[in-house]
Amino acid sequence: MHIQEKLTITNSAKNLVTVREFISRTLTHSPAFATEETGIVLAIDEAVANIIEHGYPPNVTGPIEIELEIADAVLVTRIRDRARPFDPGQPTALDIRAHVKAGKRNGLGLFLMRKIMDEVRYSRPVDGQNELTLVKRIRQN
Amino acid sequence: MRRLEMTLGQFPNGVILMTVKGFLDTDTYEDLEKQINQLYAAKRFRVIADLAELRYISSAGIGVFIAAFSEAQENQGKLVILNANDKVKQVFELLELGEIFTFTTSREEALKAFG
Numbered sequence: 001m002h003i004q005e006k007l008t009i010t011n012s013a014k015n016l017v018t019v020r021e022f023i024s025r026t027l028t029h030s031p032a033f034a035t036e037e038t039g040i041v042l043a044i045d046e047a048v049a050n051i052i053e054h055g056y057p058p059n060v061t062g063p064i065e066i067e068l069e070i071a072d073a074v075l076v077t078r079i080r081d082r083a084r085p086f087d088p089g090q091p092t093a094l095d096i097r098a099h100v101k102a103g104k105r106n107g108l109g110l111f112l113m114r115k116i117m118d119e120v121r122y123s124r125p126v127d128g129q130n131e132l133t134l135v136k137r138i139r140q141n
Numbered sequence: 142m143r144r145l146e147m148t149l150g151q152f153p154n155g156v157i158l159m160t161v162k163g164f165l166d167t168d169t170y171e172d173l174e175k176q177i178n179q180l181y182a183a184k185r186f187r188v189i190a191d192l193a194e195l196r197y198i199s200s201a202g203i204g205v206f207i208a209a210f211s212e213a214q215e216n217q218g219k220l221v222i223l224n225a226n227d228k229v230k231q232v233f234e235l236l237e238l239g240e241i242f243t244f245t246t247s248r249e250e251a252l253k254a255f256g
Contacts, residue, residue: 013168016168017168020197045166049166052167053167094237096237096241097241116235
């Protein structure tokens, strides 16, 4: 089975609902990934929300492209934008008790992305386009 | 339904019942934050958040609950979660918050959490 779907939105948080519906709709074609829908939708939503909140400068409208590719037991999500570079870097541990004690409300999205997905990779090709790649594999028994 | 709706009620013992419906994400979290800030400004730090009709939550929404939970504790209050569905609870659990927040499944149980 090979599925490839693409959605392009502008960097408005109002478009996140469209992103989530697009992911859910695409996953319905793959029974293996449909059971993982909640986590996958959340991880991609977090990635796109990061670009909307922190990528483009205020009052600048720019594109965000989300491409989902499912081949057998691997889902590859590529998220492309033309915002400022953002490299999520290496995974860091989350001390949630300290987070709660301090009443901190940010810094959770990247942790969720890494926890749900098997790979989170960033690359910035020469034409100024960021690409964040999220890979999810289904473990087959 | 609008993307996020909130209604407020109050129990005879003064505990606030805040019903949160819809979708809590980067687009809507500030509405919830504003609502909670208004409650806390009025020194209402004992709150039950009824999430029975909350259909989606992202880290932006969880972050509001973390800040609200922490501030309630600092003010000798409490924030208790009522009737979160499996999908919403799963996000709390992914963030290892399952044992930090109090999750309840009936109003009676939620009220008991206030002693």
